[in-house]
Amino acid sequence: MAESDPRFQRFADFLARSGLKTTRQRERIVHAFFAAGRHLSAEELYNRIQTQDPGIGLVTVYRTLKLLRQAGLATERQFGEAYTRFDPNPADWPHDHLICKRCGKIQEFEDAGLHSLREKIARSLGFTVTEHKLELYGFCRDCARLGKGRAARTA
Amino acid sequence: MAESDPRFQRFADFLARSGLKTTRQRERIVHAFFAAGRHLSAEELYNRIQTQDPGIGLVTVYRTLKLLRQAGLATERQFGEAYTRFDPNPADWPHDHLICKRCGKIQEFEDAGLHSLREKIARSLGFTVTEHKLELYGFCRDCARLGKGRAARTA
DNA sequence: GTGGAAATTGACAGTCATTTTCAATTAGGA
DNA sequence: TCCTAATTGAAAATGACTGTCAATTTCCAC
Numbered sequence: 001m002a003e004s005d006p007r008f009q010r011f012a013d014f015l016a017r018s019g020l021k022t023t024r025q026r027e028r029i030v031h032a033f034f035a036a037g038r039h040l041s042a043e044e045l046y047n048r049i050q051t052q053d054p055g056i057g058l059v060t061v062y063r064t065l066k067l068l069r070q071a072g073l074a075t076e077r078q079f080g081e082a083y084t085r086f087d088p089n090p091a092d093w094p095h096d097h098l099i100c101k102r103c104g105k106i107q108e109f110e111d112a113g114l115h116s117l118r119e120k121i122a123r124s125l126g127f128t129v130t131e132h133k134l135e136l137y138g139f140c141r142d143c144a145r146l147g148k149g150r151a152a153r154t155a
Numbered sequence: 156m157a158e159s160d161p162r163f164q165r166f167a168d169f170l171a172r173s174g175l176k177t178t179r180q181r182e183r184i185v186h187a188f189f190a191a192g193r194h195l196s197a198e199e200l201y202n203r204i205q206t207q208d209p210g211i212g213l214v215t216v217y218r219t220l221k222l223l224r225q226a227g228l229a230t231e232r233q234f235g236e237a238y239t240r241f242d243p244n245p246a247d248w249p250h251d252h253l254i255c256k257r258c259g260k261i262q263e264f265e266d267a268g269l270h271s272l273r274e275k276i277a278r279s280l281g282f283t284v285t286e287h288k289l290e291l292y293g294f295c296r297d298c299a300r301l302g303k304g305r306a307a308r309t310a
Numbered sequence: 311g312t313g314g315a316a317a318t319t320g321a322c323a324g325t326c327a328t329t330t331t332c333a334a335t336t337a338g339g340a
Numbered sequence: 341t342c343c344t345a346a347t348t349g350a351a352a353a354t355g356a357c358t359g360t361c362a363a364t365t366t367c368c369a370c
Contacts, residue, residue, distance in 0.1 A: 019316090019317085020317070020318090021316090021317055021318070021365080021366050021367070022366080022367095023317090023318065023319080023365075023366070024365095025318085025319075026318090041356095042356085042357085043356085055319095055320090056319090056320090057319070057320045057321075058320090058357095059319080059320060059321080059357090059358085060318085060319065060320070062356095062357065062358080063318090063319090063358095078233055078235075080233075082355070082356070083355085083356060083357090084356085084357090098277060098280060098282045098284075100282075101285070107280060107282070109276065109280060111272075111276050113272065114269075114272055114273065114276060117266075117268065117269055117272060118269065118289075118291060121264065121266050121269060122253060122291050122293065125253060125262060125264060126295060126296030126299075127253045127255075127262070127291065127293050127294065127295055127296070127299075128293045128294045128299045129253075129291045129292065129293040130256070130292060130293040130294070131291075131292040131293070132289070132290065132291045132292065133288070133289070133290045133292075134273075134287070134288070134289045134290075135287065135288045135289075136273060136277050136282065136284045136286075136287045137284070137285060137286040137287065137288070138277065138282050138283045138284040138285040138286070139282065139283045139285070140281060140282055141281030141282070144281075144282075144283045174345090174346085175346070175347090176336080176337050176338075176345090176346055176347070177337080177338095178336075178337075178346090178347065178348085179336095180347085180348075181347090196327095197327085197328080198327085210348095210349090211348090211349090212348070212349045212350075213328095213349090214328090214329085214330095214348080214349060214350080215347085215348065215349070217327095217328065217329075218329095218347090218348090237326070237327070238326090238327060238328090239327080239328085311370100312369100312370085313368105313369090313370085314367100314368095314369095315366105315367100315368095315369105316365105316366090316367095316368105317364105317365080317366075317367100318363100318364080318365065318366080319361105319362105319363085319364070319365085320361105320362105320363095320364100321360105321361095321362100322359105322360085322361095323358105323359085323360080323361105324357105324358080324359070324360090325356105325357085325358075325359090326355105326356095326357090326358105327354100327355095327356100328353105328354080328355090329352105329353080329354070329355100330351105330352085330353065330354085331350100331351085331352075331353085332348105332349105332350095332351095332352105333348105333349105333350100334347100334348085334349095335346105335347075335348070335349100336345105336346080336347070336348085337344105337345090337346075337347085338343105338344100338345100338346100339342100339343095339344100340341105340342085340343085340344105
């Protein structure tokens with residue numbers, strides 16, 4: 001499954017097209033990034049790689065993530081933390097995020113109605129929208145249940 | 156007008172309630188912050204104050220902005236810049252932002268339909284929303300017009 | 311397969327916004 | 341007015357990230 005992931009080919013093409021080289025480090029980093037399938041920070045990705053290939057430096061992880069962004073294979077996101085997380089979804093998929101404040105789960109969603117309503121509101125205010133960012137913070141189903149349980153016990 | 160701004164009283168009350176003291180520095184900083192009426196960074200606020208009261212340090216500006224946040228009189232916002240901006244609107248007004256990428260104008264808006272649609276989508280995904288953040292980036296009316304003009308000239 | 315120019319790497323130092331430390335100063339209740 | 345706890349500002353520390361640079365590696369031309 002991972003081997004047939006077309007993103008590896010897209011990244012290789014991007015490198016070739018840009019006159020850049022394929023290296024062991026880049027292959028490892030990109031593989032670990034896609035394998036994680038989550039919004040990782042550079043540090044988290046670095047830690048995952050350390051266990052398999054301790055020679056790779058944090059600096060190279062940062063540089064490779066920047067290349068992935070240029071290739072349209074990752075998007076930088078700030079979720080109110082001190083550091084940047086990298087979204088492994090294709091850059092041309094415009095989606096929004098639900099972030100659980102308790103377990104940290106990040107769920108993605110897309111809603112055409114929401115999108116068009118936003119466009120309509122912006123247009124009515126004279127704005128032409130080119131990018132957007134919507135994050136909803138709260139509690140996922142499991143964590144909301146726990147919260148209720150605790151509240152009930154406390155009461 | 157500025158003198159009758161109830162926010163000064165709210166801040167004084169917050170300080171008293173918290174066992175903190177009213178100082179010349181805090182009065183100046185809070186006054187300059189509300190007088191600006193815009194989303195300022197700590198550095199921008201510091202620069203405005205320097206012209207009138209060069210004795211006040213940047214550190215004190217940071218500390219006072221943190222107090223304003225605790226008092227519910229300011230909200231930290233990240234608009235994709237390296238630094239944090241502080242929103243002088245009451246923390247309990249849940250509004251969204253339109254940011255012009257050309258002139259930097261930040262326009263606020265509130266839309267009940269948008270709000271309820273978001274709630275509905277989150278609920279259908281099992282999420283309970285407590286906070287949200289929506290930013291629409293693009294061009295305001297004036298800048299969009301300029302952009303069109305330039306495009307036409309280029310063509 | 312070899313040579314060599316150009317890209318890459320990793321350690322280290324630098325940057326930049328923000329926070330912490332700490333000795334000196336100040337507010338404001340007793 | 342006194343006294344203690346809060347406050348201040350300068351300097352140092354922090355933490356994420358980026359630039360520098362000598363040593364290494366890739367990969368195209370031959």
